Amino acid sequence: MNFNFSPIGEVPKRATIPEDCDVVFVSDMFVEDYVGGAELTSEALIESSPLSVHKLRSKDVDLKMLESGVSKFWIFGNFSQMDLQLIPTIVANMNYSVLEYDYKYCSYRSPEKHQAATGKPCDCHEDTHGKIISAFYYGAKSLWWMSEAQESVYHSKFPFLKERANTVLSSVFSERFFASVKTLVEKYKNSERSGWIVLNSDSWIKGTDDAISWCEKNNKSYNVIGGLSHDKVLDAMAQAEGFVYLPKGNDTCPRMVIEAKLLGCKLHLNDYVQH
Numbered sequence: 001m002n003f004n005f006s007p008i009g010e011v012p013k014r015a016t017i018p019e020d021c022d023v024v025f026v027s028d029m030f031v032e033d034y035v036g037g038a039e040l041t042s043e044a045l046i047e048s049s050p051l052s053v054h055k056l057r058s059k060d061v062d063l064k065m066l067e068s069g070v071s072k073f074w075i076f077g078n079f080s081q082m083d084l085q086l087i088p089t090i091v092a093n094m095n096y097s098v099l100e101y102d103y104k105y106c107s108y109r110s111p112e113k114h115q116a117a118t119g120k121p122c123d124c125h126e127d128t129h130g131k132i133i134s135a136f137y138y139g140a141k142s143l144w145w146m147s148e149a150q151e152s153v154y155h156s157k158f159p160f161l162k163e164r165a166n167t168v169l170s171s172v173f174s175e176r177f178f179a180s181v182k183t184l185v186e187k188y189k190n191s192e193r194s195g196w197i198v199l200n201s202d203s204w205i206k207g208t209d210d211a212i213s214w215c216e217k218n219n220k221s222y223n224v225i226g227g228l229s230h231d232k233v234l235d236a237m238a239q240a241e242g243f244v245y246l247p248k249g250n251d252t253c254p255r256m257v258i259e260a261k262l263l264g265c266k267l268h269l270n271d272y273v274q275h
Contacts, residue, residue, distance in 0.1 A: 015064065015065075016064060016065065016068035016069075017054055017056070017065060017068045017069030017072060018054055020052060021052045021053060021054040021072060022051040022052045022053065022072065022073065023051050023052070023053040023054070023072060023073045023074070023075060024053070024054050024056050024069050024072050024073070024074045024075070025042065025053050025054070025055055025056065025074075025075045025077065026056050026057075026058050026061060026074060026075065026076045026077060026079055026082070027039070027042060027055070027056075027057065027058060027077040027078050027079070028057065028058050028059075028077075028078040028079065028080055028081050029057070029078070030042065030043070030055055030057075031043045033057075035229075035230050037101075037171060037253075037254065037255035037256070038077065038078055038101040040171075040173075040230070040255060041101075041169075041171050041172045041255070042077055042099075043174070044172040044173055044174040044177070045172055047174050047175075047176075048174070048175075053075075054069075054072075057081070058078065058079040058080065058081040058082040059081040059082065061079075061082050061083070061086060062083070062086070063086070063089065066086065066089060066090065066093065066094065069094075070093055070094065072095075073095050073096065073097075074090075074094050074095065074096035074097075075096065075097055075098075075099060076096060076097070076098050076099065076136075076140075077099045077101060078101055078102075078104075079104070080104070080109070084129075084132055087132055087135070087136045090136070090139070091135060091136060091139035095141060096139075096140055096141065097140050097141050097142040097143070097144065098136070098137050098140045098142075098143050098144065099144040099169065100137075100143065100144065100145055100146070100150070100154070100252075101146060101252065102252060103150075103153070103154075103250070103252075104133050105124055105125055105129070105130040105133040105134060105154070105157065105158070106122050106124040106125075106130070107124050107129050108122070108124075110205055110249045110250065111124075111249070111250070112205070112248060112249025112250060112272075113204055113205055113248075113249050116204070116248070116249075125157040125158065130157075134157075134158040134160075134161065137154075137158070137161055137164070138158075138160060138161060138163075138164065140164060141164075141165065142164065142165040142166070142167065143161065143164050143165065143166050143167070144167050144168075144169045145166065145167070145168045145169060145252075146168070146169065146170060146171070146252035146253035146274070147168060147170065147252050147253045147274040147275055148168050149250070149252070149274035149275075150250070150252040150253070150274055151166060151168055153250070170253055170275075171253050171255045171258055173258075180231070180234060181234070181259075181262050181263060184234060184235060184238035184263060185238065185263065185264065187238070188238050188239055191239060193239060193240060193241040193264070193265075194221065194239070194240070194241055195220075195221045195222055195223050195239075195240050195241055196215055196220045196221065196222040196223070196240060196241055196242045196243065196244050196268075197222070197223055197225055197236060197237060197240045197242070197243045197244070197260070197265070198211040198212055198215065198222050198223070198224045198225070198244055199211070199224075199225065199226065199245065199256060200224045200225055200226025200227070201226065204248060204249075205247050205248055205249045205251060206245075206247055206248075206251075207245070207246040207247045207248045207270075207272075208224070210246040210248070211244045211245060211246050212224065214244055214246060214268065215244060220242075220244075222244070223236065223240070233256075233259075234259060234263065237256075237259060237260050237263045237265055238263045238264070240260075240265055241265070241266060242260075242265050242266035242267060242268060243256065243257070243260035243265045243266070243267055243268075244267075244268040244269075245257055245267075245268075245269055245270075245273060246268075246269070246270045246272075247270065247272040247273065248272070249272055250272050250274055251272055251273055251274060252274050253274060253275055254273060254275075257269065257273055257275060258275070
């Protein structure tokens with residue numbers, strides 16, 4: 001499957017799917033909205049494909065959109081803002097694939113967060129929400145996963161998904177990214193590395209407090225980074241001694257871990273990092 005996407009810029013708002021596109025890519029957000037790992041992977045696919053792809057935010061998916069794009073191939077990335085009542089219509093009428101970035105069968109998108117929030121183990125795979133999501137995935141032409149560990153979790157909960165075409169995609173990087181890495185490695189090759197990087201995130205699963213505690217317990221100087229452009233984050237990692245990342249739940253393929261490794265950082269991780 002080849003993907004192509006419109007260039008970076010504002011995603012157009014339309015009432016219907018344009019006739020001249022080949023693929024419709026659905027996501028909660030694109031890089032125009034938020035520069036996160038999922039969005040960067042989607043955008044890397046954007047840059048590499050010969051097909052014409054229309055970006056559609058999940059909140060804008062409705063029956064009219066589906067009807068106007070019934071002849072197109074659809075890709076569903078993150079879709080937490082989509083009306084799940086549309087799923088039976090999608091399964092029955094659309095040709096589509098799913099690119100799963102996390103654990104959307106769980107109402108919290110994380111079984112570990114589910115347990116932390118409710119005090120009970122996640123049983124979403126047995127309730128209506130989980131069954132709707134699994135039916136949606138089973139109706140797909142192909143399923144794309146971030147890691148083998150993530151795929152294994154899904155297959156343990158929904159063994160019938162093994163019948164679909166399953167592929168571990170991992171994070172995806174553009175040619176421009178690799179050129180940036182090469183430039184940064186060369187720029188700082190004679191510089192002494194110092195300090196550990198901690199991701200500053202309000203997300204429970206990212207484990208920022210645990211990473212800070214590890215640095216302080218082990219007398220590591222550290223820099224908590226957040227709110228920077230992607231280029232500045234890469235520049236900081238190219239100069240750092242290491243990157244500490246201790247998520248509180250399964251993180252399917254945290255992009256920053258790969259970036260830090262490519263830029264020469266030491267890594268301190270836990271078993272929730274699912275690469």
